[in-house]
């Protein structure tokens with residue numbers, strides 16, 4: 001690791017001000033992604049602001065029947081909260097499908113949203129990667145791309161966002177609350193939070209430098225069957241090749257969000273209107289315009305088959 | 318070196334002197350001057366480890382794992398991957414299992430930390446340690462401290478109502494069977510693949526009936 005200085009923040013606004021004031025400064029929450037990348041010198045912050053003890057670790061009911069999840073709530077605590085288990089099953093399952101028991105005890109709500117891609121070339125500092133080194137090129141194009149994105153890609157980056165939790169939050173229409181270095185607060189719909197790579201793949205979210213996540217708010221629950229189905233190379237403790245977060249209400253429009261397909265959780269309104277056409281029609285609409293590589297083209301039929309399994313599970317529930 | 322196993326030369330001692338012998342022409346590490354920018358200001362931190370208060374002054378880069386092993390000489394917790402991928406470094410912080418390799422020691426000021434050394438002692442083993450011995454839940458033993466720490470904390474998670482990805486009903490009270498043990502212990506890799514005996518040891522302690 002490169003040397004850095006360390007401070008324990010005293011309030012969210014002070015933390016944001018501290019990061020905004022110092023170029024090269026970063027927040028540290030659970031540390032499970034940031035420290036991993038710092039050891040490999042893929043991230044090299046000069047200053048770390050520890051946001052762990054600011055009282056942002058509670059889950060509170062909102063006036064409109066939803067839940068406000070503090071940025072520092074651990075993945076285990078969120079998955080195990082009785083209200084989340086009862087009313088937001090898709091989120092509980094998505095969280096539990098990610099990482100390991102040990103990691104989920106540390107990983108936080110904000111840190112999970114902001115985890116970086118698992119593209120193998122992003123991790124290998126000897127390779128060209130626009131995300132790690134802007135302008136250096138993209139070694140994944142024409143390289144080993146089996147795990148990478150099939151839709152929303154650009155000629156500069158075909159990475160995926162690796163989070164399971166974020167896919168469920170996209171299906172739930174969560175909103176992200178922040179405070180910036182000047183103390184200003186705002187809310188960002190999850191649909192606008194993560195960006196597509198375009199020509200600036202190193203800009204991954206709508207956050208401005210020094211802007212800190214304080215909470216994620218879930219709207220009032222959507223009743224129905226909640227399913228999170230994750231397909232991966234081993235049965236546990238592995239990232240998704242693809243995943244489907246589904247909410248199937250007794251009547252009305254279903255919701256489908258997909259992981260492992262794009263640089264952000266993938267959700268297409270037109271696909272949700274195609275329930276009558278079954279898995280084939282939903283998958284076709286969700287994947288319209290997909291540009292897979294020869295190595296990850298298998299994801300296209302896999303989406304349809306996983307959707308078929310999800311719909312069957314929904315009918316059986 | 319404190320001698321805990323009754324032999325005058327521990328395995329670790331042999332390893333260290335072996336390395337020293339192989340590198341007699343190189344400068345000892347601490348004699349190499351560090352460039353100014355590589356010398357980070359140290360940060361004071363104090364926490365309780367296995368019931369004992371410890372105060373350290375650490376380079377902020379020191380992970381909790383390195384603080385335990387290199388600074389406090391509690392070498393039971395192992396470094397397998399140093400990247401959160403194997404579970405060999407599992408310890409409990411405030412009663413919860415975590416990977417000590419992916420957290421900074423300075424982030425744990427005031428915390429209560431338990432390592433394998435604090436769980437039980439030779440002659441006074443924790444039931445989980447005794448079960449691993451009884452069921453032969455290891456071969457080389459490298460992953461074992463992490464497996465045992467993870468297993469003890471995992472059973473507490475089940476008691477606390479934490480569900481798992483394979484729980485059929487998210488809202489039902491915790492139940493433990495072989496499938497649950499495997500899923501909940503997937504963060505601990507065993508290179509010797511002693512998995513079936515590890516599951517048997519954990520099942521024994523959990524009192525699970527339908528665990529194969």
Ligand SMILES: Cc1cc2nc3c(=O)[nH]c(=O)nc-3n(C[C@H](O)[C@H](O)[C@H](O)COP(=O)(O)OP(=O)(O)OC[C@H]3O[C@@H](n4cnc5c(N)ncnc54)[C@H](O)[C@@H]3O)c2cc1C
Nearest residue numbers: 029030031032033034098099108111112114163164213401
């Ligand atoms: C072996 C392994 C397997 C894994 N498997 C999975 C998996 O299957 N599925 C999955 O979804 N994830 C998986 N993960 C990733 C894991 O979920 C993330 O590492 C974790 O969620 C990150 O959270 P954290 O709190 O530790 O973040 P940190 O590492 O502390 O921070 C991550 C980033 O977020 C920033 N940040 C943190 N908090 C804030 C805040 N409040 N405001 C603004 N910025 C902030 C930090 O500056 C940093 O850039 C795995 C990780 C490992 C190591």
Ligand code: SF4
Nearest residue numbers: 119129130138157158
């Ligand atoms: S796909 Fe994106 S992250 Fe991977 S090498 Fe290309 S630019 Fe880097």
Ligand code: FES
Nearest residue numbers: 397398399404418
């Ligand atoms: S050494 Fe920490 S998980 Fe492998």
Ligand code: FES
Nearest residue numbers: 456458507508509
């Ligand atoms: S006993 Fe050898 S790694 Fe598990």
